[in-house]
Amino acid sequence: MGRSPCCEKAHTNKGAWTKEEDDRLIAHIKAHGEGCWRSLPKVAGLLRCGKSCRLRWINYLRPDLKRGNFTDEEDELIIKLHSLLGNKWSLIAGRLPGRTDNEIKNYWNTHIRKKLLSRGIDPLTHRPINEPAVDVPANSFGAVSNQDRIINGFGCKNQNDPDEENCPELNLELQISLPYQNPPQPLDGNSGRKMLCFYCSMGLQNSKECSCSSGSSRGRSSRSSSSSDEFLG
DNA sequence: AATTCAAGCAACCGCCGACGG
């Protein structure tokens, strides 16, 4: 007695998607929206598993996807988020508009891991590689010490009292907020570039510590709940 | 020019939690 398969595998295509399949999927979603993935293939006339359709749409066909290389800013943001969240790719992707969890996961494994290794940082723990081994759980999420945060450039220690946290906002007690979208950003007077404080770069515009601005409004989706609205609240 | 190897990426697999009956 195993779990029933997600679809009838004997009559589904696998492997790379053809242009025709893509077109069918796009046309169907444009006409009917993202409805029930399980029934979508049948309705759309696709010989594909519903999961496969969903993956193809989310990772490749969605119109709001940002294709192309990652910027240095995106690199650094991914590194910061990974040090805080671990391999929670969907959460990380939520902070990078136009990027998908799969894309970020692949990018991490192929580029950022090497980048960190070349800096002498263990991509798993975000610790210096030659630092004496400490008892670190396999999952680095939650295992990142204050020292690590300082090492990685977002120290939150109170300089006067190392035992006191200055950043209650970084209590990532698994309260998830929605991806922030285009918060108001002050301009750097010299370069004209938009400068974000750390809190904004992490999507924490509502943070008391935010030095950029206040009162920004953010988009909401149907999945939001009153508790998850208050990220780190 | 042919072959081998490695890197990059799209797609698949299986597990888990949420939800509804």
Added chain:
DNA sequence: TCCGTCGGCGGTTGCTTGAAT
């Protein structure tokens, strides 16, 4: 409360492409 279904997620696989020999 239990059970089945579904969507979503993270890990992994395998194909494609380009570099090296």
